[in-house]
Amino acid sequence: MLDRIEEIRKDAEQAIRACADPKALDLLRARYLGRGDGMLTEILRGIGTLDAALRPKVGEVAGRAKNEIAALLEEARARLDSRPEAAQAGFDTTLPGRRPALGRRHLLTQITDELVGIFERIGFSLADGPEVETEYHNFDALNTPADHPARDLHDTFYLEEGGLLLRTHTSTVQVRTMEQMPPPVRVISAGRCYRRDTPDATHHFVFHQIEGLWVDKGVTFGDLKGVIIYLAHQLFGEEVQVRFRPHFFPFTEPSAEYDFSCIFCKGEGCRVCKRTGWIEIAGAGMVDPAVFEAVGYDPEAVTGFAFGMGIDRLGMLKYGVDDIRAFLESDLRFIEQF
Numbered sequence: 001m002l003d004r005i006e007e008i009r010k011d012a013e014q015a016i017r018a019c020a021d022p023k024a025l026d027l028l029r030a031r032y033l034g035r036g037d038g039m040l041t042e043i044l045r046g047i048g049t050l051d052a053a054l055r056p057k058v059g060e061v062a063g064r065a066k067n068e069i070a071a072l073l074e075e076a077r078a079r080l081d082s083r084p085e086a087a088q089a090g091f092d093t094t095l096p097g098r099r100p101a102l103g104r105r106h107l108l109t110q111i112t113d114e115l116v117g118i119f120e121r122i123g124f125s126l127a128d129g130p131e132v133e134t135e136y137h138n139f140d141a142l143n144t145p146a147d148h149p150a151r152d153l154h155d156t157f158y159l160e161e162g163g164l165l166l167r168t169h170t171s172t173v174q175v176r177t178m179e180q181m182p183p184p185v186r187v188i189s190a191g192r193c194y195r196r197d198t199p200d201a202t203h204h205f206v207f208h209q210i211e212g213l214w215v216d217k218g219v220t221f222g223d224l225k226g227v228i229i230y231l232a233h234q235l236f237g238e239e240v241q242v243r244f245r246p247h248f249f250p251f252t253e254p255s256a257e258y259d260f261s262c263i264f265c266k267g268e269g270c271r272v273c274k275r276t277g278w279i280e281i282a283g284a285g286m287v288d289p290a291v292f293e294a295v296g297y298d299p300e301a302v303t304g305f306a307f308g309m310g311i312d313r314l315g316m317l318k319y320g321v322d323d324i325r326a327f328l329e330s331d332l333r334f335i336e337q338f
């Protein structure tokens with residue numbers, strides 16, 4: 001009889017320690033300690049039929065086994081209750097997990113960071129400004145008064161609040177920077193710009209510009225050319241050539257557009273450069289004295305140049321993206337390629 005009790009105790013201990021499910025634990029309690037037919041319950045109930053000499057010993061051993069099993073059940077219950085929520089609900093921890101999607105920088109962000117890095121290496125620092133601008137910062141301070149024909153070049157989104165608009169270029173940041181600090185100034189700014197436009201493969205009403213401004217005593221057009229040539233070589237390699245064509249912008253005088261020799265055909269003529277061997281990049285020029293006057297700089301004391309370019313356009317060129325809309329459509333199939 002004592003052997004039988006020890007056997008039940010060992011059996012119960014093993015089963016309870018291995019139990020990983022609250023419902024199975026209830027069944028184990030019933031199996032060993034159940035009021036009706038629990039294995040130990042039956043033994044305890046049968047003690048009265050034993051030899052009087054055996055009764056005390058069997059009673060003591062069976063009682064101890066019962067207490068031990070009860071303690072093991074308590075312990076197992078606490079262990080199961082302290083598991084994480086998901087495990088209590090029957091979550092199978094042996095299943096392979098779902099890999100969380102890894103984020104990455106958008107192609108436009110990568111290009112912007114690359115451009116910012118290129119200019120920071122020659123002493124430019126990054127300046128920032130708001131996308132909702134005043135008419136003054138977007139036009140007036142940039143030598144483009146209300147009746148100036150150049151305002152027609154920009155199809156502007158005006159806000160209902162008087163005098164506010166979505167900036168049509170990042171040149172607004174030049175004005176804000178010069179208003180805040182005396183010369184010398186050497187800054188770049190990058191960000192979203194807005195113009196009314198019907199989206200197609202090469203146009204969008206949201207686009208991205210990066211813009212540079214260098215103002216100091218004795219800055220010349222030669223310095224501007226040096227910076228643009230440096231940019232071309234950093235971006236596309238030493239063999240890229242740069243050419244400047246006269247142009248007009250209200251806020252620079254003289255103004256120019258600059259082209260890079262075609263990086264695809266090395267200047268021989270192809271589909272991308274429309275057989276010209278040159279790819280139009282953007283505009284630049286010497287800061288107009290009227291702009292210096294608007295921000296309180298002395299045009300007799302300092303000179304400077306400004307240049308800008310479309311980040312979307314550079315991205316299309318460098319990475320062979322043939323539709324500007326892809327940058328803004330948030331299609332993961334596109335975004336994950338870069």
Ligand SMILES: [Zn+2]
Binds near residue numbers: 265272
């Ligand atoms: Zn070409």
